[in-house]
Amino acid sequence: MANSEIIVGLDIGTTKIAAIVGRRNENNKIEILGFGKTESIGVKRGVVSNIEDTVQSIKVAIKEAETRSESDIATVNVGIAGQHIKSIQYRGSIIRPNAENEITSTDIDGLTENMYKLAMNPGEDIIDVIPQEYTVDGETGIKQPKGMLGHQLEANFHIITGQTMAAKNIFKCVKKANLEVDSLLLEPLASAEAVLSDEEKEAGVVLVDIGGGTTDIAIFQDGIIRHTAVIPFGGDIITEDIKEGCTIIKKHAEDLKVKFGSSLASENRDEEIVAIPGLRGRPPKEITLKNLASIIQARMEEIIEHIYFEIKNSGYEKKLIAGIVLTGGGAQLKHITQLTEFITGMDT
Template identity: 60%
Template sequence: MQEDKIVVGLDIGTTKICVIVGRRNEYGKLEVMGMGKAVSDGVVRGIVTNIDKTVIGIQKAIAEAEEQSGIDIRVVNVGIAGQHIKSSIHHGSITRNSADDEITVEDINRLTNDMYRIVIPPGSEIIHVMPQSYTVDYEEGIKDPVGMSGVKLEADFHIITAQTNAINNINKCVRRANLEIENLILEPLASSLAVLSDEEKEAGVCLVDIGGGTTDIAIFHDNIIRHTAVIPFGGNIITSDIKQGCMVMQHQAELLKTKFGRAISEEASENEIVSIPGLRNRPPKEISIRNLSHIIEARMEEIVELVHAEIIASGYDGRLAGGIVITGGGSQLMGIRQLFEYMIGMDARIGYPNEHLGKSKIELVKSPMYATSVGLVLTGFKAIDDRENMYNERRPHTNNTSRQVRKEKEKASGGFFKNILDRTRNLLIDDMEDQDQY
């Protein structure tokens, strides 16, 4: 039963470590059973820099999620991000033995598995191999070649690589927290499952996930992921700019950003002033909301320009009818949607992970801040579905083959025994005739 399966997502982010325990209800929606959070002190821009602090954060978040859900967590689906993530397009092909036989799932898997053996830069590992389109005997643009006939099977693949050291550090942190990794997933892929609809992916859409340390980008077209990138700027750098520009403490800068900050400075009132408590024996500091918004706008414009550059580099500029979907903690900044629309000239919306969520006691997970965490759970269920579909596709073929073999054996054995019975009957008839003669 679908509701008996439980999947856990572990998001090791720059600002927070989040664990979500989920299962599917009878309607196929995700029901969040438990959630745990902890401050992330050992991660910088998506990369683990302090193993011990990260392990402590994971253990704290896991304990909280276990207490809420009543589940003993041992296996998790983990996200990976960071500037070290690279994506590229590679071409692969295999030659089949016969053109008469249909192309099977095994042929597709053989072609895909071959791509894991391509030469990549030293110190890197392939984490995802995603087919773009197939070619069968030089007939291009085929989305699903299973069942077709042909000798040469080719495909273009979107290959995503990550630094081996970054992967090893994540594995080490998870193992030290007494957990096992079921799947290691690129975070923008997980976020896309949580906030994008199939119609948007078909029409063409750019997902922008603004986290604490990085901004992750994933571009879809014709329901296929076409481009991925990670920009090493996020919400934390805006906080740092406010800290320096306004001469305040780090936690004060974060509060100013979240409560009063705007991505478009013109929308801020010139007369609006916020008073910040001063240091010991010092008077309070007054900060203009207009000046605060100028600082935020300058950095956000830089991030939007980098996002636009990635859209142009992907080759899909002007072809994304679904526009831009902004998610992550940074998407909650006031005026950010309007800034993206103004600078890039495309429709934009804020992505909430609501579409796949069922009723839940934990309303907090519906925030864009937890899109990646929800997406990691959804990715875990998708992996289960893919394995079951592959098993079901192979099973009928195996049953039919074994049934045919069994029939042939029965037919052969039936003919053999029939010959013995006929010969025995003939011998008995001969004996009876000989006795009659006597």
């Protein structure tokens, strides 16, 4: 299949690296052709920590996606996350030489491009600039100023920044896997496009994507992205807690979490017990599900408190009618919805 016809997404995550291949059909919808995924061994908390391991994982995932989709992949759209991601609000403006001429795409693009020239802290780069709403000659709340007349064009921008080296390492890994980067996307925004409806974004909603190494947050209100944040905790830290708390190996800890894990200890009875195989002929180890849930609940409470802090920090806490939408692997834990509602008081 010709490369020009396909769109490829590459998610370089902490627990897995996944590639998905799609094609735009006649209804302008993306039709999935195939996907590939493999274990991620060179990424810690959303940031590349071993170039060679990451490159090998990317190659395996891409090869699988090529086989399943019967396509040749040359360019990819890559997601970026990690605790180094920050967001700021900024207001920019331009004075147009002739107010009688209609505002054009060139004027709007020029205002957006100016934002990329802002001075950042050493070692930080602007990853994305998202216009929120425009003002034309003092008239506020304009979502699309194209075609209007006016002398001064202003806009509020949501600017996403990240560590220069973290982004460069992603580019380097992709290039070493013999691929080109078409675009670099913030993963909370990519998740929002996949999971949220326009009605939810309009009403006001918090998207919480609980991954392996990080928890990504995106807050929308009035159809506009208002706040993004990345919390450096995810499902992996819960597995580590179980491993330490129950003194078992990581593989068994992960299996326990996935099969029997619960975010509310009160939902489990004392007599519910699971046996873990002993190492090299040693007797099996018995663990109560209530104890397991207590370990998970303690860490989940911490993660949800961080999420709630970001919601309050955004200033939109009282304006999020659609509440919280949970997604990602960590969101599959039993009773996580009830715990989230209990701590935040918001619909989930």
